[in-house]
Each structure stands twice: as C-alpha cells, then as structure tokens.
Amino acid sequence: MALLGCGVVGSQVIRLMHEQAGDLAARIGAPLELAGVAVRRLGRKRDVEIAPELFTTDAEALVTRDDIDIVVEVIGGIEPARSLIVAALAGGKSVVTANKALLAEDGASLYEAARRGNGDLYFEASVAGAIPLLRPLRESLAGDHVKRVLGIVNGTTNYILDKMDTTGGSFTDALEEAQTLGYAEADPTADIEGFDAAAKAAILAGLAYHSRVTAAEVHREGITEITATDVASAKDMGYVIKLLAICARSDDGRSFGVRVHPAMIPRSHPLAGVREAYNAVFVEAESAGQLMFYGKGAGGAPTASAVLGDLVAVARNRLAGTRGPDESTYADLAVHPMGETVTRCHVALDVADKPGVLARVAELFAKHDVSIQTVRQEGHGDDAQLVIVTHRATDAALSATMEGLRELDIVRAVASLMRVEGDD
C-alpha cells in the first residue's frame, strides 16, 4: 500500500502499522506492506521512523505503481487529492480516505472511478474521526429507514460552546482558549463557520437517505454570533446550545433537509452531555429507534484507528476478490430548501412595557401560522422582555415572523433567536 501525506494522521497510521504488524496480518490474512509515502517535501523531520527510500514527492507516479494495490489518502483538500484518488481508482486500486471536503464536493466522481476500476472506496475517518458511524449507517441500518440524524460532528465548536456554557464567558475568549490548547486552528473559519460540519452533514445525509448530496446543498450557519447571553438564557430554560448537523426526512418521505446551525437542545437529551471536543451522532430510525454513537471526532491516533479499520476491510476484500458496498443512491430523494424545513424557535424580544404588547406580538405569529408553545414576560420598563418558544413550523414561516417582529414599533430588538431541536 501507499500513503499520501505524512502529517498528524499519516504518521500515526505508519506508527500503528509498525506496532501492530502481526495483528493486522492475522486479521487480514496477509501482511500489509508500506511501499511508499508521498510528501510535499523530502528531508523533513517526521514523528515516526520510516526508511528514507520510501519517501517520494511524486505522488502521481506512486498511485499508479503496479506493485501497489491500496492507496491511503490523508492529504486533505480538493486538489491534488481528487486527481490522485481518481488516478489510483482508475488503475484498479482500492482507496481509503479521510477527506470529507472532497467527498462532500465530488464524491460522485470518486465512486464512479471506484466502480470502473472495480476497487473499493472507504472513508470511515471522514466523519466523526474514530467513531464507527458510516459503516453502521451503510451496513447495520441497511434494513431500516433513517428518519433523522442529529450530530455534534465538529470538536472545535463543541469545545467552544461547552466552555461558554461552563464558564459563562464570551465566544472570543472560548475561541482563544481553544486555539491555545490546539483544539482550534490559527484560521478557525472552517470550523466556526460550519464548513467542516456541513461537509460531514452532506456525507451523512447521502448515506442515510441513499441519495447524492453535496456540501453546497447544506444550509449552513456558524457559531460566531452566539453571545454569553444566549448561552445563559438557554441554561435558564434547561437547554444547552450545540452546533448540530441535522439531516431530516420530510413527513411524506419524498425529500429531506440537511443543515448545520447552532440549536438549543434540552439538557436531558443524550447529546447535551457531550462535552469538550467529543463528537456524538444521534440517529433515529423507524425500527431501530434512537441510537447514539459517541467518541473522539479528531486527532491523529483516533483518526488513524478509523483509517486502519478501513484498511483491514479493503485488504480483506482484495484477498477475497470482492468489493465492499457500492454507492447507494437509488432513492434519489431531493434536498428541500431550508424554508421547507420544519423546526421550532426560541426568541427573546425587547419590548415596550405597555398594555397590548403581547396581543400584537401574538397576532403577528398567528398571521404567519406559527403557533406559540410558551411565552414568558420578564422585567419591566426598559428591561421588559418577551421570551417565546414556538411549536413546529416551517423555517420560512418562522423567518417571516421574525422579519415582521423586527418591523413592529413595540419591539425594540430581537435580543436572541435560536432554533430548538431534540425535544419532540
């Protein structure tokens, strides 16, 4: 096999291949041999010992070498990863990758190349790191219907939100701490703006609904606007704010929504207890009921564990002259727009403290067909606030209602606005 990339994950893959050579050979039925490692620059110091002659900067040549039958890609990003993977698959090799961005942008090309080359494409490490999640979705639940997936799939944002919840501090402080501890990168955009989670949501939705989904189809909101007040207000109500990746089938089963946004979930929900940089994915299936998968979503060794699990599987498949499950897109369901997504809202309004305010606000909700579950009036005078939680309504109706509220003269400001999930 050949390895593309020798960073945090790649060097752990090599270390584990060395340390567990005997076990891996026994589990596969033949030894795994590392035949080459493609890197950008030679001569760099690595975290792991590798015979220098294995290194090459010519990844293109490596992935088409005749003596290589499995390629592990841990470079990340779109190019050159895509071209290399496609070239490897076209040459009849099997590929193990952790590349969520590529899979969510152009998984179709990779699957197509795998089919033509009659090789395997495995990618357990691309979503939720070490947590066995894609194999259960693709295989264990192959006889069931997934209704909904609610996932905490980005460790950085979960760390930040957990800190804000525990300390009461601001987003900026929590982000800085995450950066100091290495949980967030110097440029944290991909994490805090939800791009990373959106790629994972696209992969999960595709597997759950046997349809093709790209990251561009995922409604995405990040966590940068969340204030200490939002967090405190959620806490007061027995909720906690999490960045969720949500895939949900429509009631008629003909389409589904895919979205990433912060949401309030009840503290009693299994996902509420997911602390620090841990990941967890909650799956609701028609027959299986509620399932949850919990573990480390990132890091060298955990990701390498998932890569090695796939490596054992594709190596076994090659020995048996077979392939793992192919892309399953037979259902070909449409992704519906965010406006059609059914959700609930928590909204805090700074209002004028005079009679008739509640009536006018309630009237506006009714006009947009959004029914109110609870309303609480807090404070007096300039501090008067209405805290409203709605029943389920389409996101379009909820947005129109918020638009209308902002225009009402008696509403001084929408102090906080957050979707509510996980308590229906």
Next chain:
Amino acid sequence: MALLGCGVVGSQVIRLMHEQAGDLAARIGAPLELAGVAVRRLGRKRDVEIAPELFTTDAEALVTRDDIDIVVEVIGGIEPARSLIVAALAGGKSVVTANKALLAEDGASLYEAARRGNGDLYFEASVAGAIPLLRPLRESLAGDHVKRVLGIVNGTTNYILDKMDTTGGSFTDALEEAQTLGYAEADPTADIEGFDAAAKAAILAGLAYHSRVTAAEVHREGITEITATDVASAKDMGYVIKLLAICARSDDGRSFGVRVHPAMIPRSHPLAGVREAYNAVFVEAESAGQLMFYGKGAGGAPTASAVLGDLVAVARNRLAGTRGPDESTYADLAVHPMGETVTRCHVALDVADKPGVLARVAELFAKHDVSIQTVRQEGHGDDAQLVIVTHRATDAALSATMEGLRELDIVRAVASLMRVEGDD
C-alpha cells in the same frame, strides 16, 4: 430465504420485509423472497399477514431446501436452533441469527459449519438489539486494540436498577413493575441472575480479543441482592449502580477477564445516564480512545432492524459470491480467573464505636496489600459505620480482605459491598 420462528422478532422481520421490499431489493441488488416460515404449531394467529402455505412445522426440511440460500433463525435457545443452523450452514446456506445463548455456548461449531459450507454467519442482533455494535467491533476497530468494554447489555436489569435509583424502592417492587410493564418475564431468572448478560459478554469478549470465549467462562453475579440501602449509599457518594458486562485485557496483554456483576459507576460516566430499558456499550480502544454505542437493546422492531441489516449484508455477499469476515481467534488469549481481575471496592462496615477500630481495619487491608483510597466514619454507638473505597487490587486480595473483615470482632457486619468501575 427461510425464517425459523415467528414470534415477536420473526413477525417484525416479515412485516418489515413486506413494507420495505422495494428498498431492500434496491440495497441488495435483487429482491428478497420469503420462501418458508418454520413454526411449532400451524394455525396460530400471527401479528403479521403471511400466505398460509408458507408455514411449515418441518424446520429440518425447510433449512435444507435447494431453493433457499439464506436462513434467519429467531427461535432462540440451544436446541433445535443449533442443529437447524448447522444443517443450514452445512448445506451451503448463509445464516442470520439473534441467538446469543447458542453463540455463547457453542459459537465454534457454528463458525466451523459456516467455513465448511462457505456461507456467512451474522449475528448483530444477538447483543444489544438494534445497536450496531458487533460490526463496529469486528470491522471498524479491526485496526485497533480494544482495552476494555463496559456494557449495559440487559434492558430488564437496567430498568429495575434505574427504578430503584429514581424511586428509592426495593428490588422486589422494581421487579414487579418491570414484569407488569413487560420489561421482565414471568420467570426473570435469565435476566436478574445475569445469564443473559453473561452470554452477551462472552460474544463481545470473543470479538474484542480475537479469541474464543464461552458463557461458562464468564464470572457472573446477578442483581437480586441489591438493596435500597446500597442504591441510596451509592447515590450519596455520586455513584449509580448498574449491572455491567465487563471485558478487560490484563496489563501485560496476555489474557483478559470477562465478568458480569453489579458495580458502582460515577454519575458523570456516560453509562450512568443510560436510563430505563436502554442499552449502551462503552469501548476503550488504544488508538480510538473512548467510544460509546447507545440504543434499544430489545424489542421486536429494534431486533428486527438488526436482523434485516445482516440479511442485506449476507444477501449482497451471496450475489457477489463472497463471504463476510470469518471468526477471528488468532490471538487465542486466555480468560483469566476472577481472582486475577483488577478492580476496586466500596465497602460499608458496621463497627463497634471505640478507639482503635480504624487502625485495626486499616491493618487488615494492608495485610492483604489492598490500599485504601478514602475512608469515612459515620454515626456513633450502635450506628457507627466505616465507609471505605479501595484503590485497584486483585479481586482475590479484595475477597480475602472481606473475609478477614467478617472475622474481626470489632466488625459487626459488612453492610454493603460493591465493586467500583469507570472512574480510572
């Protein structure tokens, strides 16, 4: 395919096969056809509609019919299930079973028959019902080393212990409620004495350590002796009592222990939040770190979901002319006796209230090389109690210490004794 048994699980399998025929065919690549259902008595009312001509009482004839290539066994128990499965496998068919008792007693014969017949043996539903657990252990973690498995794998006992914890009531009351609600059977022995959990522990340990384990090798203690006082005392200390199935590798990696017994776990442990009849399994692997799998451990539809997932897998394998992963026992590690298991203990002693008591008790612990982590003296006079939590020690040393304590004249009684897990 043929179905053996048409009870709670079997009728759900048939219902789902009907309802999802199109999806299953698309996922497999060919339609699934139900060719026969073996039952004990014909003419009985079933929960699902089936053409009457499909029923037969001649299971032996059914499993060897030429037109059948997959057999699903949901009869349970050792015989006739074993003979039927072995006959089916010997005839080259693939088998999906939920039969934990049989797998834990004689899995070796079944695997052997599968190998000879070149068919598949899948059994995801046998442990933790709908929770995808065996596939992750067998496949996703194939590149990792499992250190420890801590599982709540019996819903009945978890329901009872959860009730005792919530209401403060007795074991008997909680058991009665579980029976009324259908969570416990009229004869609850298999559940409350830990037999069911022990079979599952044997299956989990075998997969985790790539070795052969039978239920007879599992150290087993049930929950019938647990009192409301034990539960309250655990609660006071921030712990909750759960019946755990524990598989743990020895420090030198050369053997492992498998046991089922009630244990105190910290309320902050992810397993502590597993309520009612839910199941969850916590896995610690060297590279992946801590993982948890949570969901419904029993019930017709959840179990049927797991059976159907396996059914799709074995049907795909047959179409591709291949087999799934074989039994993996290459490591061939020994199961060490309970005495060598390293654990911790919480013990409450009713003691004489006089000077020097603590010194004599501490001396006894020291004599057996068991070091004390915390000790708390409570009450006075006839109510005087010492509450001790030990550091890690072998179970043999802990047992010898308890034996010694019972013989000390200053100890009036060992009021409560419980192993402590999950906080190291």
